[in-house]
Amino acid sequence: MCGIIGYTGPLQAKDVLLNGLSQLEYRGYDSAGIAFFESGQNVRVVKTTGKVARLKELCSSITEEIHCGIGHTRWATHGGVTVENAHPHQAGRVTLIHNGIIENYHQLTADFHLEGTLISQTDSEVAARVLDQIYDHDPISSIRRLVPLLEGSYGFCILFSDHPGEIYAVRNVSPLVAAYTHSGSLIASDLTALIPYTRKYAVVPENQIVKLTPYRMEFYQMDGTPASPEILEVNWDTDAAMKNGYPHFMLKEIHEQPEALKKTILPRLTKGLPDFGDDGIPDSLFQTCSQIRIVACGTAMHAGMVARAVMEPLLKIPVLVSVASEFRYEDPLVNDQTLTIVISQSGETIDTLAALRLAKELGSKVLSVVNVKGSTIARESDYVLYTHAGPEIAVASTKAYSVQLAALYMITCRMACVRGKMTDQEAASFMEDLLDVIPAMEEMLDQAETIKTIVRPLIDKPDAFFIGRNLDYAFSLEGALKLKEISYIHADAYAAGELKHGTIALIADQVPVIALATQDRIFSKMISNVREVKARGAYVILITKKEADVDPELADVRIRIPDLHDRFTVFPIAVVLQLIAYYASLLKGLDVDQPRNLAKSVTVE
Ligand code: G6P
Numbered sequence: 001m002c003g004i005i006g007y008t009g010p011l012q013a014k015d016v017l018l019n020g021l022s023q024l025e026y027r028g029y030d031s032a033g034i035a036f037f038e039s040g041q042n043v044r045v046v047k048t049t050g051k052v053a054r055l056k057e058l059c060s061s062i063t064e065e066i067h068c069g070i071g072h073t074r075w076a077t078h079g080g081v082t083v084e085n086a087h088p089h090q091a092g093r094v095t096l097i098h099n100g101i102i103e104n105y106h107q108l109t110a111d112f113h114l115e116g117t118l119i120s121q122t123d124s125e126v127a128a129r130v131l132d133q134i135y136d137h138d139p140i141s142s143i144r145r146l147v148p149l150l151e152g153s154y155g156f157c158i159l160f161s162d163h164p165g166e167i168y169a170v171r172n173v174s175p176l177v178a179a180y181t182h183s184g185s186l187i188a189s190d191l192t193a194l195i196p197y198t199r200k201y202a203v204v205p206e207n208q209i210v211k212l213t214p215y216r217m218e219f220y221q222m223d224g225t226p227a228s229p230e231i232l233e234v235n236w237d238t239d240a241a242m243k244n245g246y247p248h249f250m251l252k253e254i255h256e257q258p259e260a261l262k263k264t265i266l267p268r269l270t271k272g273l274p275d276f277g278d279d280g281i282p283d284s285l286f287q288t289c290s291q292i293r294i295v296a297c298g299t300a301m302h303a304g305m306v307a308r309a310v311m312e313p314l315l316k317i318p319v320l321v322s323v324a325s326e327f328r329y330e331d332p333l334v335n336d337q338t339l340t341i342v343i344s345q346s347g348e349t350i351d352t353l354a355a356l357r358l359a360k361e362l363g364s365k366v367l368s369v370v371n372v373k374g375s376t377i378a379r380e381s382d383y384v385l386y387t388h389a390g391p392e393i394a395v396a397s398t399k400a401y402s403v404q405l406a407a408l409y410m411i412t413c414r415m416a417c418v419r420g421k422m423t424d425q426e427a428a429s430f431m432e433d434l435l436d437v438i439p440a441m442e443e444m445l446d447q448a449e450t451i452k453t454i455v456r457p458l459i460d461k462p463d464a465f466f467i468g469r470n471l472d473y474a475f476s477l478e479g480a481l482k483l484k485e486i487s488y489i490h491a492d493a494y495a496a497g498e499l500k501h502g503t504i505a506l507i508a509d510q511v512p513v514i515a516l517a518t519q520d521r522i523f524s525k526m527i528s529n530v531r532e533v534k535a536r537g538a539y540v541i542l543i544t545k546k547e548a549d550v551d552p553e554l555a556d557v558r559i560r561i562p563d564l565h566d567r568f569t570v571f572p573i574a575v576v577l578q579l580i581a582y583y584a585s586l587l588k589g590l591d592v593d594q595p596r597n598l599a600k601s602v603t604v605e
Helices: 013-027 051-057 105-111 123-134 139-149 251-254 257-267 296-313 324-330 350-361 376-380 401-420 424-445 446-458 471-487 496-501 520-535 570-587
Strands: 003-008 031-039 044-047 068-074 090-091 092-104 152-160 169-171 177-181 183-189 200-202 208-211 216-220 231-233 291-296 321-323 338-344 365-370 385-386 463-468 490-495 512-517 539-545 559-563
Touching: 003 013, 003 092, 003 152, 003 208, 013 051, 013 068, 013 183, 031 051, 031 092, 031 490, 044 231, 051 401, 068 092, 068 152, 090 139, 090 520, 092 123, 105 123, 105 169, 105 338, 105 385, 123 139, 123 152, 123 257, 139 169, 139 208, 139 512, 177 208, 177 216, 177 471, 183 208, 251 257, 251 570, 257 424, 257 570, 291 296, 291 324, 291 350, 296 321, 296 338, 296 401, 321 324, 338 350, 338 401, 350 365, 350 376, 350 471, 365 401, 385 401, 401 424, 401 570, 424 570, 446 559, 446 570, 463 471, 463 496, 463 520, 471 490, 471 512, 471 570, 496 520, 496 570, 512 520, 512 570, 520 539, 539 570
Parallel strands: 291 321, 291 338, 338 365, 365 385, 463 490, 463 512, 512 539, 539 559
Antiparallel strands: 003 068, 003 183, 031 044, 031 068, 090 092, 092 152, 152 169, 169 208, 177 183, 177 200, 200 231, 208 216
16 A cells, blocks of 8 residues: 655655655555655655656656655555556645545535645545645644544645645554654654664654654644654564565565564463463453454455364364454454454554454454554554564565464464363473474475476466365465465365355366365365366366375375374465465566555555
8 A cells, every 4th residue: 555755854865765665665556756845945746657666767867955855655546547646746835645545535625615626536635735725834733623624544744835844744544653863854654664774763643743854753742732752663674674685575475484483483482382471461361251253354364264263173162253344344243251363464454453443342352463563453452462574575475474373373272271271281282283384384495496387387377276175275265365466367265065066167177276185184075075176177286295195196286295283284385375376476477576456554444
């Protein structure tokens, strides 16, 4: 979604802004622009559709010293991909960039008689024009009067032409982080744009106004009184957000999984058992609840689906998974006996945040599994279990998925102990099995080149089907998502037993079916389903444990994963499915890290 960067200080602002936009490219976007104080009170805007590289070309003739400006990558919501709709938007003395959606833009257009004055089709320009109309030469008081007029989500960075050298910002829901350094002040939609300059930053609190000057950053409450931000420190270094020799972030992040798992699991083991003492998560949280609701989006939701299949049989309480964007409309049966587990890599996904807020309103305690420290979801949850994947830059989530799973498995184990469903000995053996997945993932990473060869026949096929039963079905969901989002091959996952009720009609000669058969107790049933698709001509890629005995005629290709306990096969399988998607995208010559239409952090509903 839209990326935001602002800078004021002694450095060449053009470079800071354009480099910042490059760092934010991974969020997903379709146009880009910058605005800066040119001379005196003149604010100049340069914007274009397409990539940041095109914007850089347009800016190459700018040679003068620039010391204050804002930059934006736009992911279209209101209005198509045009130069007019690209940000920044200018209205009189106001120039602004915006991430989010102003829902009442129609009403504002009428109330402020903007009909006929708008150049773009965006809600953001409406906000700029309203702000210009109410502007009284005092930015803080004008923003204070703007905020109550707006409905929706927003992160705004604003230049006022009569306040050169100053950047103002305000947000509701959409994230903003700000930093003051010896080389000036910066603001951005996320940390990756700030880390080349500083490790210390502040999360801009909702409904506070920030004023950045080259010498300081000031925060104000909505009543105009000054506020002091909490200064946080980034727990990863600049290298973590670089490709470090890999051709794509996705491949690098796939390879980082064993390390990320170690960082997430090992510090939380005491005598071989999960211990959340340092995370401040009390056992009482796990003791009394009578049901668990898991809420998340995308890959994080798929991690939740796997966790559900592991948790419910072990804990013997209902565990339900909801897509966050649906949760609010399900009238969920949530109360003070419910433990809600929210999963989010970014900690900023707006639907997940809205679901969290509803769960709290309904009396549930919320435990979140989040990767980004200090993110909104982390701050608003009752308890947080941070995953330690480091920054995930590729739009397609990989390492975040496996560390989310590791965290959820640890929660399951702790909860089972606390509720008397596992002895300490059983829990220690569960954790040993969890640690065994690390070498198992490494073993599959070593087979990357083989998997590349296996993928070649898939790349000119329009469709692919992933099938599995029980846990294998939950893994299939993520495999299909990965493949479709970066290779644009239409891919779907089906519970293998359900195929006969419709989908098998789509299986014809050479249609790829990726069949997962790693669950011992339902292995033979799954193999029967594979026979059914093979009999109809499918091109079968069969994934089993090494020890599995399978008729060689059944599969065109066989991938063998290490012989782990059924519950844990997801980890090596995740590596295999991620590599299948990666190589399909690569061999098709697509943009692996920034697939079309997608955004890394979805901050609009
Ligand atoms: C987007 C990303 C996915 C991610 C989902 C949820 O769709 O492209 O990779 O799984 O959002 O994001 P979150 O940050 O909440 O885990």
